[in-house]
Amino acid sequence: METAKRIYLLxxxxxxxxxxxxxxxxxxxxxxxxxxxxxLFALWNDSPxxxxxxxxxxxxxxxxxxxxxxxxxxxxxxxxxxxxxxxxDRIVGLELGADDYLGKPFExxxxxxxxxxxxxxxxxSEPAAxxxxxxxxxxxxxxxxxxxxxxxxxxxxPLSGAEYRLLTIxxxxxxxxxSRDTLLEQTQGRNAQPYDRSIDVLISRLRNRLQDDGRYxxxxxxxxxxxxxxxTDVIREEATPRERA
Numbered sequence: 001m002e003t004a005k006r007i008y009l010l011x012x013x014x015x016x017x018x019x020x021x022x023x024x025x026x027x028x029x030x031x032x033x034x035x036x037x038x039x040l041f042a043l044w045n046d047s048p049x050x051x052x053x054x055x056x057x058x059x060x061x062x063x064x065x066x067x068x069x070x071x072x073x074x075x076x077x078x079x080x081x082x083x084x085x086x087x088x089d090r091i092v093g094l095e096l097g098a099d100d101y102l103g104k105p106f107e108x109x110x111x112x113x114x115x116x117x118x119x120x121x122x123x124x125s126e127p128a129a130x131x132x133x134x135x136x137x138x139x140x141x142x143x144x145x146x147x148x149x150x151x152x153x154x155x156x157x158p159l160s161g162a163e164y165r166l167l168t169i170x171x172x173x174x175x176x177x178x179s180r181d182t183l184l185e186q187t188q189g190r191n192a193q194p195y196d197r198s199i200d201v202l203i204s205r206l207r208n209r210l211q212d213d214g215r216y217x218x219x220x221x222x223x224x225x226x227x228x229x230x231x232t233d234v235i236r237e238e239a240t241p242r243e244r245a
Contacts, residue, residue, distance in 0.1 A: 011055040037061035056082040097160040134237040170230040179227040
C-alpha cells in the first residue's frame, strides 16, 4: 500500500491552516501546519516533506526567505500562496525555484489539483530519459540517474526540479522549435494564461545555469513568435562506473 504523501503548510492564518489541513487530509495526504518559519524548519528537521505550501506574506521571514533557505537543502516541490496575485510576486517566486503559484482567495479543490499536478510532475511523470545514461550536449553532460548537470571539468551544477524537467524536454527534442504552450504543458501540466511569463522565467533560469549569455541565448535560442529551440546536437552515452557511483 502506497504511503500517503506528506505536505507541510506554512501560513500565519490559523483558520486557513485548519481548513486546508482537514480538506487535504480527507483527500489522502498527511498534512502538518506551521505558522512561522521556525516552526516549519522544526517540522522539516523532524522529517522532510514531499511538498511544501508557502504563504508569501508572513511575519518575520516571508515565504520568499523560507524558500531560499529550503533551496539550500532540498529540491522539494513548492507551491506559493499569496493574497497579492500580481505578476511581480509570481515571477520572483518562480525565479527562486517555486513549482507553482496560487493567488488568494482560492477554492481548496484548486489547491488540491495543483498539489496533485506538482507531485505528479516531480515524480511519476518525469520526462522519460535513458536510465543510467548521460546526455551530452555542447560542453555539458546531464546525468539522468543522479540528475546532475556536469561541466566539462566534472563540476556539478545544481538544478531545481523544474529546471531539470525543462532541460530534459529540450534534450529529447534537439534543434526542434518548442512553443511556450508545449513547454508549459510538459513542465507544469497546464495551459498558458494571458500574459503568463512563467516559461520565460524558467528559460532564463536554465540559461543562467548553462552560462548561456545574451538576451536571446546561443544554446537555447529564442525563435520570435514561435518559442525556443536547443541549437545543438545531443549524444546519448552510457554512464561510466565512476559516474554511477
